[in-house]
Amino acid sequence: MIETDQAPILSACGVTKSFGGLRVVDDMSIDLAAAEILGIIGPNGAGKSTLFNLLAGAVPLDQGTIFLAGRDLSRARPEARIKAGLGRTFQIPRPFPRMTVLENVMTAAQNQHGESLVSALIAPRRVMREEQANASRARDLLDFVSLSHLEDQPASVLSGGQRKLLELARVLMAEPRVILLDEPAAGVNPALLDLIIDRIAAINGLGIAVLLIEHNMEMIARLCPRVIVMAAGKSLAEGAPADITRRADVIDVYLEGMPA
Numbered sequence: 321m322i323e324t325d326q327a328p329i330l331s332a333c334g335v336t337k338s339f340g341g342l343r344v345v346d347d348m349s350i351d352l353a354a355a356e357i358l359g360i361i362g363p364n365g366a367g368k369s370t371l372f373n374l375l376a377g378a379v380p381l382d383q384g385t386i387f388l389a390g391r392d393l394s395r396a397r398p399e400a401r402i403k404a405g406l407g408r409t410f411q412i413p414r415p416f417p418r419m420t421v422l423e424n425v426m427t428a429a430q431n432q433h434g435e436s437l438v439s440a441l442i443a444p445r446r447v448m449r450e451e452q453a454n455a456s457r458a459r460d461l462l463d464f465v466s467l468s469h470l471e472d473q474p475a476s477v478l479s480g481g482q483r484k485l486l487e488l489a490r491v492l493m494a495e496p497r498v499i500l501l502d503e504p505a506a507g508v509n510p511a512l513l514d515l516i517i518d519r520i521a522a523i524n525g526l527g528i529a530v531l532l533i534e535h536n537m538e539m540i541a542r543l544c545p546r547v548i549v550m551a552a553g554k555s556l557a558e559g560a561p562a563d564i565t566r567r568a569d570v571i572d573v574y575l576e577g578m579p580a
């Protein structure tokens with residue numbers, strides 16, 4: 321645990337989930353300090369994505385609690401967690417393929433009164449102003465992730481790495497305080513990897529705390545002062561990446577299941 325005089329921005333305590341009798345996440349506790357980047361590594365099937373699903377509310381907890389900035393979100397719906405400031409990206413991004421890149425970012429805005437017919441009828445100018453403000457913010461975010469030149473293209477044309485960058489822009493559109501990033505390096509070519517690492521560091525530099533699941537150890541080493549190793553649903557080890565990856569028990573769980 322890093323020393324901090326601040327209360328954690330995200331605090332998960334005793335989080336547990338079973339599927340069909342198998343404990344996939346087993347009594348996990350995590351404190352994420354404000355403005356920290358905390359890495360989560362572990363072998364395939366360790367329960368990392370399920371942990372994110374529990375934090376984001378996509379899957380209900382069996383046991384445990386989740387607090388964001390002191391607010392109990394343990395049973396909150398996913399939309400309420402997004403509104404409270406918890407953003408997430410997915411291992412395999414699925415943008416709306418026929419919408420443009422810009423429209424994909426705009427759909428992630430949280431202030432869309434235009435979606436309500438009543439608002440559109442009684443306050444059309446307000447709805448239009450809101451649309452314009454959202455488009456302007458979305459363009460700034462596309463600039464931030466170096467996708468401005470593609471704003472009018474359908475999202476289906478984007479490469480794997482560009483989809484990851486689009487996801488970063490989408491998650492920022494909702495103005496999060498904490499972002500859960502699920503394997504942002506997966507399927508990304510080396511040319512874009514540097515840009516993605518740089519953008520995550522910049523996001524964190526804005527004071528947004530990041531929980532980062534990743535198999536790419538270069539990304540972990542460059543971004544995370546602290547990592548948690550998950551194995552069989554539990555926290556096996558915690559510390560600086562350089563120390564943790566030298567530990568025999570950590571090496572063992574990674575080698576488990578690999579062909580001899």
Ligand SMILES: Nc1ncnc2c1ncn2[C@@H]1O[C@H](COP(=O)(O)OP(=O)(O)OP(=O)(O)O)[C@@H](O)[C@H]1O
Nearest residue numbers: 339340344362363364365366367368369370371411
């Ligand atoms: N909805 C579900 N129903 C049943 N089993 C599930 C469900 N979701 C995940 N699992 C199982 O939970 C275990 C952990 O999966 P999870 O995807 O959380 O692991 P992971 O650490 O993210 O793995 P990877 O690094 O491969 O993404 C796996 O055995 C998986 O098959």
